[in-house]
Amino acid sequence: MSSRYEGLSAKEADDLMIGIINLLVSDAMDEARSMTQEEWDERDAAHLPHYFASAIFYAVKNRLREAP
Numbered sequence: 001m002s003s004r005y006e007g008l009s010a011k012e013a014d015d016l017m018i019g020i021i022n023l024l025v026s027d028a029m030d031e032a033r034s035m036t037q038e039e040w041d042e043r044d045a046a047h048l049p050h051y052f053a054s055a056i057f058y059a060v061k062n063r064l065r066e067a068p
Helices: 010-034 037-042 047-065
Strands: none
Touching: 010 047
């Protein structure tokens, strides 16, 4: 299995990692925006911060492990 960072410079790999994080955050924000007030009120308040923190953690961890 090849690394998504294979063949990239360090700057290009960093830019890719930032783009991946941006897509994850944008997706979560779109989901939140599409929720009704009732769905939002029933949502676990800790879910989104945990989701963002986990997504960023794993994106950075994968970037460090697969660094060019």
